[in-house]
Amino acid sequence: MKMKEVISEQQVLILIDLDATHNFISVNLVQKLKLPITRTEAYGVAMGTGDSAKGKGIYKGVTLHLKGINIVEDFSPLGLGSSDVIWEYNGWQHWA
Incomplete structure (x- = not known):
């Protein structure tokens, strides 16, 4: 499901994304928002489309304002297609 x-x-x-194992944020978006990055080793990601991508670093404590609720998550930067963020939704733990 996609939402603004x-x-x-x-x-x-x-x-x-109910099947995602991690959260991702567009490289273009983090440049626009000037978010601080925490350095990590390079990593590879197998996308749901079957493509693979490489990334490096993590953005910690990014707050999503989702339907009036603030959700704080860590996000890995990737070149994303039509979405700015891929959020790994894995149950109601986010709504506590």
Whole structure:
């Protein structure tokens, strides 16, 4: 499911992915928002489309404003297609 929501007062398109194992944020979006990055080793990602991608670093404590609820998550940067964010939704733990 895709929905428009807000990160750092910027409207973004979020793909809520029930099968994702991690959260991802568009490289273009983090450059626009000037989010601070925590360095990590390079990593590889197998996308749901069958493509693979490489990334490096993590953005910690990013707040999603999702339907009036603030959700704080860590996000790995990737070059994403039509979405700004891929959010790994894995149950109601996010709504506590």
